[in-house]
Amino acid sequence: xxxxxxxxxxxxxxxxxxxxxxxxxxxxxxxxxxxxxxxxxxxxxxxxxxxxxxxxxxxxxxxxxxxxxxxxxxxxxxxxxxxxxxxxxxxxxxxxxxxxxxxxxxxxxxxxxxxxxxxxxxxxxxxxxxxxxxxxx
Numbered sequence: 001x002x003x004x005x006x007x008x009x010x011x012x013x014x015x016x017x018x019x020x021x022x023x024x025x026x027x028x029x030x031x032x033x034x035x036x037x038x039x040x041x042x043x044x045x046x047x048x049x050x051x052x053x054x055x056x057x058x059x060x061x062x063x064x065x066x067x068x069x070x071x072x073x074x075x076x077x078x079x080x081x082x083x084x085x086x087x088x089x090x091x092x093x094x095x096x097x098x099x100x101x102x103x104x105x106x107x108x109x110x111x112x113x114x115x116x117x118x119x120x121x122x123x124x125x126x127x128x129x130x131x132x133x134x135x136x137x
Contacts, residue, residue, distance in 0.1 A: 058097045058114060072116035073102065076109045076124055085135045089128055096123055 024032060061067055080086050090101035090109060099120050103110040113120045 062114065069114050070116045071112070071114055074111045074113060074116070074121055076111055076121060078107045078109050078128065080128060080132055081135065085131055088134075089131050092127060092131065093124055096120065096127075099124075 024030060061069060078086055078089065080089055086104055086109075090104045093099055093101040093109070093111060098114040098118060100112045101109055102112045109124075111120065111124060
């Protein structure tokens with residue numbers, strides 16, 4: 001009996017959600033999904049399947065007996081609006097292998113990189129442009 005109750009509840013929840021999403025998209029023009037889809041469309045092309053340096057390469061560089069690394073702290077000026085855009089930038093910068101957003105103060109982001117010879121500053125500026133487009137009016 002519980003199997004049928006669970007199945008009926010799941011099916012009715014699915015159908016209700018499907019109908020609500022259909023009405024929201026095709027009747028009202030998807031105002032609830034617009035920010036999500038706009039953000040995805042802007043950020044998605046920047047995340048490549050094969051990054052220039054991946055996590056395994058970073059681990060290999062860091063765990064070698066004599067690592068050939070030049071760690072550094074970089075100060076990056078931000079032109080993003082205060083609030084959510086800057087917080088997203090700080091969080092997203094950690095997705096780039098070998099980088100970590102350390103401190104966000106005003107319009108400056110302190111960034112830790114495992115190797116200062118990598119193009120972390122240029123990649124961060126490109127990411128900042130994408131995030132600015134996400135939050136553009």
